[in-house]
Amino acid sequence: MLWEKKGPQNTDATVEEALRRARELKIKYLVVASNSGRTAEKFLGKGLEIICVTHHVGFRNPGESEISDEMKEKLLQEGAQVLTTTHLLAGVDRALRFKWGGLYPAEIIAAALRILGQGVKVCVEIAVMALDAGLIPYGEEVISVAGSATGADTACVIVPAHSNQFFDTAVKEIICMPRER
Numbered sequence: 001m002l003w004e005k006k007g008p009q010n011t012d013a014t015v016e017e018a019l020r021r022a023r024e025l026k027i028k029y030l031v032v033a034s035n036s037g038r039t040a041e042k043f044l045g046k047g048l049e050i051i052c053v054t055h056h057v058g059f060r061n062p063g064e065s066e067i068s069d070e071m072k073e074k075l076l077q078e079g080a081q082v083l084t085t086t087h088l089l090a091g092v093d094r095a096l097r098f099k100w101g102g103l104y105p106a107e108i109i110a111a112a113l114r115i116l117g118q119g120v121k122v123c124v125e126i127a128v129m130a131l132d133a134g135l136i137p138y139g140e141e142v143i144s145v146a147g148s149a150t151g152a153d154t155a156c157v158i159v160p161a162h163s164n165q166f167f168d169t170a171v172k173e174i175i176c177m178p179r180e181r
Contacts, residue, residue, distance in 0.1 A: 006178035008151025015042045015145070017176045018155040022048060022143045025157065029137070031130045033122050033146040037071035040080060050080035051135045053126040057084060081135050088125045088163055109166075117177050119154025122146035124169060127160035136160070141172060153178045
């Protein structure tokens with residue numbers, strides 16, 4: 001499924017496509033990039049194990065979390081898990097670039113994944129992050145949902161590998177994504 005434009009106007013349709021494919025493939029785990037928690041909230045009560053992956057604390061402003069305590073508590077009360085941690089494909093490499101310029105290995109990998117779009121890059125990244133955190137089982141297909149900015153416009157079926165075996169990660173399907181980059 002290709003959306004004509006990227007962006008949050010695709011969120012509800014992306015949620016529906018991700019849920020449809022999860023049912024067809026009998027996938028139990030859904031990893032969703034959701035900084036505010038609003039996109040993750042759309043998956044609650046649908047019979048899946050939901051892992052909400054947020055930006056790390058300080059992403060926008062030092063010491064600040066983008067997900068409110070109230071939203072985090074709601075997600076947890078509804079059975080979702082919330083992962084707030086350093087981005088797999090940024091972290092210290094990004095700090096080096098900000099400080100001294102240049103491009104470093106993790107950011108090169110991120111740039112290569114962006115050939116398929118920002119959402120696909122994030123889908124791969126958050127699936128590996130969730131696996132490394134022990135929130136999804138090793139060796140199983142998961143649905144991963146992300147967006148180009150806000151909301152969701154991309155969903156993939158992925159078998160993530162741990163970060164120390166990153167290149168064993170398999171993107172099995174791109175369920176939906178924007179045609180626009």
